[in-house]
Amino acid sequence: MTDASGQSFLVVGASGALGSRIARGLADAGATVSAHGRSDESLARLDLDGAHRLTGDLRQPALPQQLVDAATQRHGRLDGVVYAAGVVAFGPAARLDDDTLDDLTLLDFLAPVRLVRAALGVLGPGGVVAALTGVPAERPFPNMAAYGATKAALSSYLTAVRVESRRSKVRVLDLRPPHTETGLATRAIAGDPPSMPTGLEPDAVAARCVAAILGTDTEVASGDFG
Known part of the structure; x- marks a missing residue:
């Protein structure tokens, strides 16, 4: 794995199954990590000595900027940001209520967009912004219409920002893992x-995500996870 010594990363959703592992992998590679979770209780389970722990509700518009500011201030620099948070919902599109639709949009699309926007204000050449969109960004599934739409929208956003960021030499990475045994489906909203x-x-x-974050990839499609 690439040596990340001297680099600092913010991992949003670091209390989750993938986010926690990504945070640990970056730390194992030598990076200093700011780890965000929904609560102190959820972050207490994170086995990561010395991590800068941050909490907050990602449905709040100001939080992504606050997380980026806190991580930058803590470490004096920021080399990468990873969005590994999110929620899922199931059921026919005709029965999707407004509260569920709002949470899907806020947590699976608007929060990562706000995080990317904030990160682009501080990342220098060689910096990386990464987000997990998943296989629903590649193809829609019935009874997951709104969830898949948010993921596809985020993937489209990342593609456009990647082109915009070429001049500043910030790499924009779209991670699209297939179904993974994270338990997310059992916690559907x-x-x-x-x-x-x-x-x-x-x-x-x-x-695989950590290797891509520390490497040169700009996307890892679902079929590239083995």
Whole structure:
């Protein structure tokens, strides 16, 4: 793995199954890490000595900027930002209520967009912005219409920002892992998950994500996770 000594990263959603592993992988590579989670309690389970712990509700518009500012101030610099948070909902599109739609949009699209916007204000040449969009960004699934739409929208946004960021030499990375055994489906904010085949192991998916973050990739498609 590439040596990340001297670099600092902000991982948003670091209390989750993939976010925690990505944060740990970056730290193992030598980076200093600011780790965001929903609460102190959720971050307490993060096995990461010395991590700068940050909390907050990503539905609040000001939080992404506050996280970037806090991480930059803590470490004196910021070399990368990773968005690994999000929620999922299941069920027919006709039955999707407004509260669920709002949360999907806020957490799976608007929060990462706001984070990217904030990060671009501080990242210098060689910096990286990464977000997990997932396989729904590549193809839509029934009973996941709104969830998939937010992921596709985020992927489209990242593609455009990647072109915009060429001059500043900030790399924009779209990570699209296939179904992974993170337990996210069992914590859906609405509906019941469909029957799905066994997903990939989180350790392997996170390791591929870390390699991409520290490498030169600009996207890792679902088929590239093995």
